[in-house]
Amino acid sequence: MAALWLLLVLQLIWTVDSGKLVFPEGTDVGYIVPDKRARTTEEEDWLNALQKEGFGGSILQRGEREALNEVEEALWRTIENSARLARQQDFRADDREPQPDPIENWHGKWFPHAPKELNRDSSSGNPDTLPEELKDDKHGVAMGIPHVECDNAKINLTMDWDFSPVNYTCFDPKKHRIPVLADLKSKETCVDIPKGYSPQHLCMNTPIEYNTTLPTFGSHRPIWPVYGEYKFVPIQRWLHTIEHGGIVMLYDPCAEPVLVNRLRKLVTGCFRKHVITPYTLLSRERPLALVAWGCSLEMAVVNDEEVKTFIKEHALHGPEGHYAKDGGYKEGLLRKAEYPPGAQEKDSNICP
Template sequence: MLKNIVMLCMTIVSAKAQRPYDEAWHRRWFPHSPNELDNNPVVSDGKNLNDVHHGIAMGVVDSSCDDGKTNLQIDWYNNEENYTCFENKSLFLPRANVHPIDSVEHIPEAYNAQHKCMNESITYNEIIPTFGTHRPLWAVYGEYIFLPRHRWLHNLEHGAVAMLYHPCANKNEVNILKSLVKSCLYRHVITPYNMLSSTRPLALVSWGHRLEMSKVAPAVVIDFIKKHALRGPERTHKNGQYDYGLKENAQPVSDMDDQILCPKVSGGIEMK
């Protein structure tokens, strides 16, 4: 009896030894096999997007939230209406008798602007907002074909100044203002903005402040920048990640920190 059992075991072992070893998996894979295309949408890039102050962390490039490339149409439809004049330009001519308006909005000290991903729309109560909810990625500093307010508001939070001009504004006045801004600080963004009025088609915006003009008053512009630039709650010169429509990168003026504002301009005249 014992001899028969031993012989049976040896037969089984021998049979297993002769069977070729197979590492292949013959059952179903979950969610899919290694060679099968995954048709499921990406949920996250695996990055931590949580932020106790803003809801969504700033500056994290993530395709499920904000990568500066996906779903941009939620903020603006890429059409020429945003940066082309379709109105009577004579209505936007500079008027010496129209004085600049310098306005301020009270922002509570404990206020934290929220960041929203590109699957949520953002609306503003003001035509020219000076603070509010915005996108997690801020704009690369410089001049744009068009830059949505959802982006430049984040730059303001970092202490930047945004220069806005109506597409129908007088080109000479626009160029004067551009030159002043570029000569005053590195942390600036420049963009057309067709929501400005024909009476005052030029504007400067900082965190909590706005200056609207019909005609460039250099001394007023310089005073505004010196008083209100670099006053955002998050003062960093770190450049942004959003660059869609960027025409020209900003260049350092005094230095990357803008330690000296408008160092080469006096009364609107660039000093050599």
């Protein structure tokens, strides 16, 4: 019988000219499904000669040729049935409704990592000795609670800003004033942010960096700024502003003052929950910008209707956009924000 199996293996080796590797569902053990073809005349002659002569005697006894054929046919049926089953499983998989990718495999067009992974990595920077009253399952650290063990809007502020005047000063304006490109259209950019994403609050012992010069979401400090205009506010603070549905106005210190004043007037006249600050990372082509949760508007010039439309469409749209309470960070505050005339002290009355 051993000779029978030897001959069967030889037949299969010749028969498999090409095929595909199939892995049954739930296993990492695969098998080759060959494209069955007829044996050539030379192969058939060799097998017949082997049957007659063998190795000094007959390999196939009486009846074993029929048994060999039956075994071969059964083996082929098994292989073909397995291949058919695999194809049916593929078809059924194609017919199923699309399922969302697991969070571990998700790569959004704006996120280099899955939100949970990013949050987990970021929150690891918070102190292990964080007081219980500061712990928060959603953000890592509860917002708005001043504490010397994390963030009280006063300690270790140089982690985010070294207080350099470079961030808010245009040195030699006659030489460095940015020319106005009056015909350049504004650039509005929005990203898709999953509804379940919760930005992490990181204590002042942890540096926070961003992979873009104009972020519209991301981890930030637990204490957000008092609404108003500042000498300078670092990103790590004003990102909390837009999470609360606020609007942030940014301008290059060397931008045309007339345009800055015009944009400032529009923002303050539209919405109380705003922060205005210089920002040196804008492009020279568009040195003015508005930022909201997930969206930004970069401008070379100021178009009143365009600005009002952006504010109306994106104000209050942060994950905590309903939250009206003012912040606790006020380093460099120049003017505290007020409700615009006609708003009747309601943030929902935008650009009255």
